[in-house]
Amino acid sequence: MDSSALRSKILDLAIAAGDGSVTADELAATNYSLRDVGFSSLSYMRLIDSIENEVGVYLDPEAAIEHYETIDSVTALVLASGAAADA
């Protein structure tokens, strides 16, 4: 999966992992910041689980907090985790 397709998938998974009131438009308005749309720790758990299920990587929830701030930083983390898993 290329990085653009991966990013799009992670965006879908993030919307599905939220409580239900976060939309793609709202995420776009915050530069895709999960923090700014009030992503809770329970939502993060759902997101990490679904990424691991769908992409087949292990995401360390202890990774530095900035890795989980935006859709783009999560995408970068998944790419790095996938690269580590492939190595």
Next chain:
Amino acid sequence: MRAVLPDAFTEVLARHGDRVAVTDADGSLGYAELGARARAAAKRLARYDERGERLRVGLYATNSVEYVIGYLATLFAGAVPFLADSAFGPFELSRIAEDCGLDLLIHAPSADVRAVADETLTDDGEFGYLTVSRVRSHDTPRPVLLDDTEVCRFTSGSTGRPNCIEFSGTAVSAAAANWAKGTGLVAEDRIACFAALSNGLAFNTSLLAAFLPGASLHLSHGLPTASRVVRLLENTAATRLVAFPALYESIVRRAPKEGFAAVRTAISSGAPLRETVREEFTRLTGVPIHNYYGVAETGPLTYAPDGAGSGLGAPLPGVHLLAEEQGIRVRSESMGSRYLNAPGLFEKRVDDEGYYHTGDQGRLLDGTLHLTGRTSRLVNVGGRKIDPIEIADVLRAAPGVLDAVAFEAENQHGEPTLAAVVAVEPGVTAQSLRTHCAATLPSFKVPGILRLVDRIPANSIGKPSIERLRRLLSAPQSN
């Protein structure tokens, strides 16, 4: 009055000497080593005393070996530990510090404690990666602790002021002993604890309770996703898993094939566990989930030893529980004494017979407790209780907000969450409201579902109609 807990811990630390007491991702300590580390840290704490009365030490950190050292050190120094939820934000932290008259705070160096402390005290590494700061003093006199109070913990109060429950050493000790006995804890047990030690579940089931028989306690902090849980279980060959429903939901989502070979017992608390999750977890792992019912003010009350069904089990040793029409009331050996910062409130909930009125409704069927409802207005999100009135008040104070109602609703995963419907002037966005909330509330109190409207729907007598508000949430957002 001679304190109970320092002697209790001294005895178990000596008795189990070389056994493993506590581990985390960064280290491991045997019982004797833990005792030595805690005593060294206690000496350091005693040097920080400026008042000549029992020090009040806030523990504001996630689970770690150092957390346990800090807790024991506080007891050994003759001080009183105040176990604050590390998810509390600066607002709650400052309320606690002022209301309870804290002297010191043990915290991670990265924690934002500027609201309460500006002097970091020097040490020689006795607290490991944790830091001790002196809490700024206040002009107002601090409330006096009861003579026999040895530990203070917090429960959700209203208006952002967590209520501080005073516990005698006898109550803390009885909670641990009755839990260990009632649930059959033995020296060979290895307890993987994913709930914060400041929380009643972990505090009562995993700290002194684990040490009494010589079991080992394995800690983890950060988000307990299924993958991490499985790694910890595999690394420690844990026999017990102490967690809350969100963790079991995560395991069911990920459906791990391995990791549970040694686990005999899983304990869930904090919030109701969905029956489908319980069944699927046991089907996947072969491990039964044992329910437990406890109340912050009274300690652990029941335990379901067979792990089957939706009942919460039978009363633990030392617990008298009555399920009557007016609600569940209990008397336990592990009861708190009162709220340090809310005079009279705790006492009002205890009747002439010494029973505490829990605010829960339920019935005993064949000696097993089944909850049927709550009389309290608090919303339980993932084990943390939130007062919707407090949240609505915060929202109403935001610029451009005309009115707000907060209430419990189901999110898109079928789980209870805090929702808010907010009547706003043009230009106000969900984003601006979240930012407003996040400035004064810890993140777990920011509503998961926010719906902006022109006017709050009301019923015929002008009160907000929760039914109509819930229906509104399922309709598409129009603005």
